[in-house]
Amino acid sequence: MEQRRGGRNSRRMVVEMFVLGTIASLIGIAIGLAIDWFPEAASTQAGPIDTLWDVLVIVSVPIFVGVTIIVIYAARLFRERPGEEGLDGPPIHGNTKLEVIWTTIPAILLLALCTYAFVVLRDIEEAPASAAGPELRVAVRGEQFAWTYTYAGSDGKKVSTTRLFLPKGRSVDFDVTGKDVIHDFWVPAFRMKVDAVPGITTGYRVTPTRLGTFPVVCAELCGLGHAYMRSEAEVMEPAAFDAWLAKESEESNAPAGGEAEGGDGATASADGKTIFTDGTDNGALGCGSCHQLADAGTAEGIGPNLDEVLPGQTAEEIEASIVDPEAKITPGKPAGVMPGNYGDVLSPAELEAVVTYLSDSTKK
Amino acid sequence: MSITPRQPGWTRAGIYCLYGVAFAFALSIATRAGLSYDPLVDGESVLRIALLGVPFFFLVGLGLFTYWFRWAAGAPTIPEDHSGHGAKSWKSYLYPNTDHKVIGIQYVVTSFFFMFVGGLMAMLIRAELAAPGRQFVDANTYNGLFSVHASLLIFLFIIPVFAGLANYVLPLMIGAPDMAFPRLNALSFWLLPVAGTMMIASFFAPGGSFASGWTAYAPLSTSAPIGQEFFTIGVQFAGASSIATALNFLVTIITMRAPGMSFFRMPLLVWANFSTSLLVVIATPFVAASQFFVLLDRSLGFNFFDAGQGGDVLMYQHVFWFYSHPAVYIMMLPGFGIVSEILAVKSRKPVFGYRMMAFSLLAIVVLGFTVWAHHMFVSGMQSWIRVPMMVTTAIIAVPTGIKIFSWLATMWHGVLKLDTPMLFTLGFLTMFVLGGISGVMLAMIPLTIHVSDTYFIVAHIHYVLFGGSLFTIFAGVYFWFPKMTGRMYDERLGKLHFWMTFIFFNATFAPMHLIGVQGMPRRVADYAEQFATWNLVISLAAFGTGISTLIFAYNMIASWRGGPRATGNPWRSLTLEWQVTSPPPVFNFDEIPTVVGGPYEYGVPGAVHGVFGGSGTTAEPTQEPAESAGTPST
Missing domain, CATH: 1.10.287 (Helix Hairpins)
Structure with a gap:
């Protein structure tokens, strides 16, 4: 060697x-x-x-x-x-x-x-030293598979939405909780995220600097619908935000401290087909991303094929299945995927429009 | 040998499994009757008891407990005639055996089987992610696929394959005739197929397989369908196997070194497995505990993790990561050992800074227990914990850096043989540095706040476990293939395998850094349109990675069957395992060698590591015989 x-x-x-x-x-x-x-x-x-x-x-x-x-x-x-x-x-x-x-x-x-x-x-x-106005507090709640944002409106009323509205240039402090399992409240454009944990309140601060709409993503595996647990954050001019909050608290008929009804009056007259395919502005997911329906031209998804399951159902049955999807699960389909918040997110008029549309379009 | 149902073996194991199922029904029905539950037969309850109980019936049926039962009962034990020692034909590998070399091969082959199953799942995952929207698996199956993929590759491939390689070579390296506890060694191995079968079988469970990731965070795991328990219980068996093997390694290393082999004359692979075994013995009980908590929550309503009932959700993560961060080192330190062996032999130079290499392993063991909460920077835990954990996480890169730099210095001025094991070693060096760099980035809390739970994490873990661990596993398998099989592998196919793996691995995982930072979360069956192009690229590259493993499989099988015969020491290595025939005699050494010098004295004229009864490979020991260390085990 x-x-x-x-x-x-x-x-x-x-x-x-x-x-x-x-x-x-x-x-x-x-x-x-x-x-x-x-x-x-x-x-x-x-x-x-x-x-x-x-x-x-x-x-x-x-x-x-x-x-x-x-x-x-x-x-x-x-x-x-x-x-x-x-x-x-x-x-x-x-x-x-x-x-x-x-x-x-x-x-x-x-x-x-x-x-x-x-x-x-x-x-x-840290809270910014030179804050424009008092810090805004928003309660964020994650549940399978949707986000709910609650604001303190005028007169002590609570305003809840499924779309996040924020004023530009004002520091926001989020109080984040999880209802059922752990979720994670992440707005990539803000770079901040934190887990939404059942039993404790977590949170972070951001000061939005740019007008526009940004995706809100659930980053912690939370079950079947994890990939679809998305929402949007809309950053508005402070004046527009204040006006929005004032209008919402006016419309909110919930007593202080109670669960407030979401809903945006402007979309109340929307037609059922649009809601079915596109959802609503305040966070109702479009049904068509999960359900096949020939009339709306949507493809097969994780949810039951409505052309097969709806014929023969009454309008009341259809409405019940939208508001409480867990009550009746189509054989062979997983439970716990469809958001349970449509009853809150859709206004009564919107709900009726969707039910009417579904009922009409699946009648043989 | 004629097989009768009463003799230990597969027939009896099968019959005992049926007894196990009957036992599960009987216990469940009897308990429910006793508590007047309705209905008497509850499928979930029976299944749960069966998952816990049937494996023991199976193992008893195979005969793994026979000796201990007789001993415990005071019955005369069967005198050891070594009939269960050493392989007589390929069929011997299908039965319990107490020879560490047989067990080593059983380990390696079984864990590679699980690698191919887990890898196939990765292919399905990438096929589903090739385009946005749903391709061909639903969300439940998808979540199951990535959960089982990770669980198999962690608990049934990387951890046991290292244990298998070490099982084969470590006793040879320290001049021992076998492991300290051969029967325990056999039991450790047979727990693995049990755990792996259970995890794969979860796909047939009502409600689908476990789908809460390999991390199984509560309360998602405590509220999931019964398939979850195939993980909860499967991990117990894999973990028990790990712990038993680690104890076996520790005792073997401490008590069975050949005369003259002091701790600082041990090859670094032995040091690495000594360190790994310390980690396993201390940490693995924690993952067992975390899963027992989940099991108690699920089956008996303990509510450890039910916030509404006073449970603590974050507790799960602390207990889980107190194991699972050290587990990353459990999956890497043996690879460090393999790399040290190969680099010294293939560079024809002593390992640079041998003592620092050994001490840095121990430093990693200690520091490895102080960093777990860096997995929880966004979990909502007490926020002050993050800062000390950031510092320790960054500092653990120092001992790792020492190793990288020492390996580079080992190569410098050497005579480098760039064959397949060496190529995988060099691939490891560069790729593991990338994994280490992204690891240091992830220590920085503000960055982690943005990229945790994204594809950046997926990229990081695969650079560490694929570019790191798997490259060293490939290197080690090629390196010791001649010793284990007595045949040479095909060098051309080996090099082709390396280059394909190296290229496709990078094409698969490098872009994941980018889409992660851009905002694609991990563990999603569907993603935003903006990530479509990169995901298609990644999927195509992943299929290339998949194909490259087929070359490896072909090379191994074909060479094992018909490769050229290997000499005892084809690499001109100094360590003891190469001083015997390939494959070694049944009891390893006809006479126990005496160790007279360091293991890597390449370039020292006339240097030897061990001598055999004075008629060793050279005439003169170059160093004075050391003080007696270890017990001569003759």
């Missing part, structure tokens, strides 16, 4: 690797920063988090490039060549100086990153 004679000129190679590694790292960092990683940023919390990501990319790329370059160069320089079978490398057992260096430098780097992350964490979780 002889040693290999005549080592490679490794000093020059180390310089070459260093130069190449630097170039590759710079290219890697440039690509890493150029990629459009995040969804659009719509809160003050998004900025520090996106910057943290950029910093992490800048730190990470050279580490990966360094390891990869060493592996590639080692394979290139030191691979066994014909005639070298049976040779050994030099018996180097270690180098204390090197080992100390590669223990301490990563440790310092990691502690620095932790410190930075801690500062970012404080930034995004």
